[in-house]
Amino acid sequence: MAKFxxxxxxxxxxxxxxxxxxxxxxxxxxxxxxxKSGLIQVPTGSGKTYAAVMGPIAAMLExxxxxxxxxxxxxxxxxxxxxxxxxxxxxxxxGWGLRVESRTGDTSSARxxxxxxxxxxxxxxxxxxxxxxxxxxxxxxxxSTLRCVILDEWxxxxxxxxxxxxxxxxxxxxxxxxNLQTWAVSATLGNLEEAAQTAVGLGPKPAIIQSDxxxxxxxxxxxxxxxxxFPWAGHLGLRMFETLVNALDIEKSTLIFTNxxxxxxxxxxxxxxxxxxxxxxxxxxxxxxxxxxxxxxxAGVKRGGIRWxxxxxxxxxxxxxxxxxxxxxxxxxxKLARLLQxxxxxxxxxxxxxxxxxxxTNALELLEIxxxxxxxxxxDVETRKPQNKPYDVLVQHLVTLACGDGxxxxxxxxxxxxxxxxxxxSNEEFEWILNFTEKxxxxxxxxxxxxxxxxxxxxxxxxxxxxxxxxxxxIGTITSNAAVRIVYTNRKEIGTVEEGFVSRLNKGxxxxxxxxxxxxFQMKDMVVYVKNTQRKSTVTPTxxxxxxxxxxxxxxxxxxxxxxVQQQTKPNEELACIQPILATQNRLSSLPTTEELLIExxxxxxGQHLYVFPYEGRFVHEGLGFLWGYRFAKQKQATFTISVxxxxxxxxxxxxxxxxxxxxxxxxxxxxxxxxxxASLNISELVQRKFRGVAQVAGLVFKGYPGSRKTASQLQxxxxxxxxxxxxxxxxxxxxxxxxxxxxxxxxxxxxLAKTLNRLNELSVVWNETKRPxxxxxxxxxxxxxxxxxxxxLLERIERxxxxxxxK
Numbered sequence: 001m002a003k004f005x006x007x008x009x010x011x012x013x014x015x016x017x018x019x020x021x022x023x024x025x026x027x028x029x030x031x032x033x034x035x036k037s038g039l040i041q042v043p044t045g046s047g048k049t050y051a052a053v054m055g056p057i058a059a060m061l062e063x064x065x066x067x068x069x070x071x072x073x074x075x076x077x078x079x080x081x082x083x084x085x086x087x088x089x090x091x092x093x094x095g096w097g098l099r100v101e102s103r104t105g106d107t108s109s110a111r112x113x114x115x116x117x118x119x120x121x122x123x124x125x126x127x128x129x130x131x132x133x134x135x136x137x138x139x140x141x142x143x144s145t146l147r148c149v150i151l152d153e154w155x156x157x158x159x160x161x162x163x164x165x166x167x168x169x170x171x172x173x174x175x176x177x178x179n180l181q182t183w184a185v186s187a188t189l190g191n192l193e194e195a196a197q198t199a200v201g202l203g204p205k206p207a208i209i210q211s212d213x214x215x216x217x218x219x220x221x222x223x224x225x226x227x228x229x230f231p232w233a234g235h236l237g238l239r240m241f242e243t244l245v246n247a248l249d250i251e252k253s254t255l256i257f258t259n260x261x262x263x264x265x266x267x268x269x270x271x272x273x274x275x276x277x278x279x280x281x282x283x284x285x286x287x288x289x290x291x292x293x294x295x296x297x298x299a300g301v302k303r304g305g306i307r308w309x310x311x312x313x314x315x316x317x318x319x320x321x322x323x324x325x326x327x328x329x330x331x332x333x334x335k336l337a338r339l340l341q342x343x344x345x346x347x348x349x350x351x352x353x354x355x356x357x358x359x360x361t362n363a364l365e366l367l368e369i370x371x372x373x374x375x376x377x378x379x380d381v382e383t384r385k386p387q388n389k390p391y392d393v394l395v396q397h398l399v400t401l402a403c404g405d406g407x408x409x410x411x412x413x414x415x416x417x418x419x420x421x422x423x424x425x426s427n428e429e430f431e432w433i434l435n436f437t438e439k440x441x442x443x444x445x446x447x448x449x450x451x452x453x454x455x456x457x458x459x460x461x462x463x464x465x466x467x468x469x470x471x472x473x474x475i476g477t478i479t480s481n482a483a484v485r486i487v488y489t490n491r492k493e494i495g496t497v498e499e500g501f502v503s504r505l506n507k508g509x510x511x512x513x514x515x516x517x518x519x520x521f522q523m524k525d526m527v528v529y530v531k532n533t534q535r536k537s538t539v540t541p542t543x544x545x546x547x548x549x550x551x552x553x554x555x556x557x558x559x560x561x562x563x564x565v566q567q568q569t570k571p572n573e574e575l576a577c578i579q580p581i582l583a584t585q586n587r588l589s590s591l592p593t594t595e596e597l598l599i600e601x602x603x604x605x606x607g608q609h610l611y612v613f614p615y616e617g618r619f620v621h622e623g624l625g626f627l628w629g630y631r632f633a634k635q636k637q638a639t640f641t642i643s644v645x646x647x648x649x650x651x652x653x654x655x656x657x658x659x660x661x662x663x664x665x666x667x668x669x670x671x672x673x674x675x676x677x678x679a680s681l682n683i684s685e686l687v688q689r690k691f692r693g694v695a696q697v698a699g700l701v702f703k704g705y706p707g708s709r710k711t712a713s714q715l716q717x718x719x720x721x722x723x724x725x726x727x728x729x730x731x732x733x734x735x736x737x738x739x740x741x742x743x744x745x746x747x748x749x750x751x752x753l754a755k756t757l758n759r760l761n762e763l764s765v766v767w768n769e770t771k772r773p774x775x776x777x778x779x780x781x782x783x784x785x786x787x788x789x790x791x792x793x794l795l796e797r798i799e800r801x802x803x804x805x806x807x808k
Contacts, residue, residue: 024211038207044344237361630680
């Protein structure tokens with residue numbers, strides 16, 4: 001009864017809306033008022049935000065306070081606007097007298113300055129903005145009234161360095177407020193206990209709130225009329241754009257998801273060409289487009305004026321689009337969790353039914369669609385693992401604290417060990433980090449700007465104000481390629497694009513961006529000047545992100561799908577569509593079961609091909625391909641070419657190279673695995689590339705002041721010089737070792753690779769000598785050719801080969 005009295009204002013507002021609080025919402029409120037911390041996991045669109053915030057608001061109404069009391073951390077700036085509106089609504093309607101504001105990269109400098117002097121009762125912010133706030137003095141006073149922190153979309157943050165940055169900030173806030181409560185919010189996580197403990201830190205066991213709400217996800221495939229004329233490889237899917245247009249209704253609000261920004265641009269062009277009379281109802285949305293234009297598009301969707309939006313992951317997360325009736329996924333989403341997240345954008349209400357139109361971009365993706373359906377029916381979803389001791393994030397965090405109130409080494413080490421990321425941080429590692437931030441380590445001690453902190457009366461503080469200003473401009477863990485602004489010659493801003501793309505442009509070149517046809521005029525002071533044009537486009541902007549890999553959860557279902565299709569007399573529509581290709585695969589080679597490893601070998605004019613199909617994703621296959629190539633070469637020396645995709649890898653060697661004679665169980669051995677991988681790859685080049693990002697996060701490379709930003713090549717030269725110095729004179733440098741670890745763990749997924757080797761060792765090997773590459777092998781051949789040929793010559797050659805083999 002006492003808890004009900006405390007929640008009375010909340011129930012009153014729900015009653016005014018004609019709503020009945022859901023069971024999981026009430027459980028969360030009661031758990032919060034009991035002093036617990038934990039994690040809320042319910043389907044997208046079920047009311048997680050009100051579940052998370054209403055408990056803290058009830059406590060704030062019962063015992064009013066002054067200053068910041070509730071901190072809401074979100075991974076995307078675009079989400080903060082929606083969250084702020086959702087929280088403001090009951091406060092304003094009920095006259096509760098609580099002040100709600102946002103603080104992100106889009107907030108004006110004047111507003112930020114006011115907030116530092118007087119924070120609102122409730123603040124919505126990002127991990128980066130929170131770190132910047134901690135870098136100012138009087139942080140202990142500023143956060144002294146804080147009661148609760150909410151971590152939104154925790155599944156997106158937890159496994160990244162941004163998640164580690166959040167862990168560190170929370171650990172520091174808990175040192176200021178030992179009774180601070182933390183609630184994480186998620187929709188798609190497979191390892192709930194670990195995720196909850198990461199959010200709340202080591203200590204009391206967190207509460208986990210789930211619901212029995214069921215959101216059905218209905219997948220409808222848009223199939224080609226004939227799979228014989230459908231691409232066997234590729235990722236744009238534009239061949240079927242007319243089919244998609246015919247399948248959709250312009251009056252139904254629809255989000256059309258692509259996996260890359262360049263793909264989104266191309267699809268927007270195609271839809272605009274197909275429906276010129278409805279151009280005002282179609283929009284393009286991705287993270288490079290100017291924020292004001294993105295906000296206008298989001299508002300248009302909510303009002304109903306914009307009916308179709310071609311988008312990327314920029315709309316994956318919690319922006320509330322209740323009018324959206326349908327979601328389209330172009331190409332494989334590669335992860336069950338990603339598809340669930342995107343599907344949840346439609347029917348964004350509790351127990352709604354999400355409708356997803358799945359448009360395959362090549363024939364083999366029909367297998368993935370079927371695997372998605374099976375995985376979702378089983379309730380499977382991927383796990384997310386927290387980062388393990390990223391030293392660069394810790395270096396940045398310590399300098400951040402030194403810019404603010406400073407830190408005492410003994411207490412901060414104890415605090416660090418209460419986080420999951422740094423729970424096993426050794427004394428030696430911590431001493432190295434301290435020495436590096438204070439003196440620059442062994443190699444940089446002679447340079448004053450690398451001696452960032454100093455010890456004063458037992459507290460480490462920033463060396464001078466100039467270093468503090470430089471540090472604040474570099475706070476964050478996102479180290480993507482340098483972005484430059486795109487503006488019209490009248491200085492109206494359009495968005496940003498990667499510097500690497502702009503560097504290839506010549507004056508007069510035409511490209512599509514933000515749905516516009518633009519002519520490049522000049523680049524000056526990291527700003528690209530353009531003008532509208534009707535001339536034919538000559539280049540397409542490309543961004544990173546096209547190399548998504550299937551998850552281990554999806555790969556397991558994909559293997560099962562290949563076996564299942566051989567056992568069914570009535571396959572589903574995707575498998576029925578791809579049946580001719582599977583029959584050809586079975587005729588030319590074999591369809592493996594889950595207990596078999598398929599290996600094919602054939603000889604062409606190019607040499608002797610070896611095709612291996614573990615179905616474990618491109619990054620694992622990259623590691624396996626180079627590892628096997630190295631182990632082959634140790635027995636019989638040769639030069640190999642390696643190509644990979646999500647289904648397998650190809651090793652191309654000299655003609656008549658005796659793969660089968662050299663193949664043995666030793667290929668699956670875990671002995672000397674890391675040493676063999678390092679020997680098989682140009683590991684130093686990969687580590688040097690990874691070190692560039694580590695150096696940026698650790699503050700070793702200054703990006704430059706606004707208006708005079710360093711170019712990507714300048715940053716690369718700076719980090720490369722440091723890499724060479726550390727490699728030669730300080731090989732035990734922890735940042736260097738971290739870069740190597742990230743290459744092995746993140747890029748090559750060494751842990752998953754080892755798990756794969758163990759699995760392959762238990763399988764029976766099906767070895768087939770084929771006269772030509774099979775349908776499963778064909779995409780691998782295309783992968784290799786695409787790295788050496790222009791698009792036009794590649795497409796001509798692929799079509800020629802396909803026609804030639806089709807006749808046979």
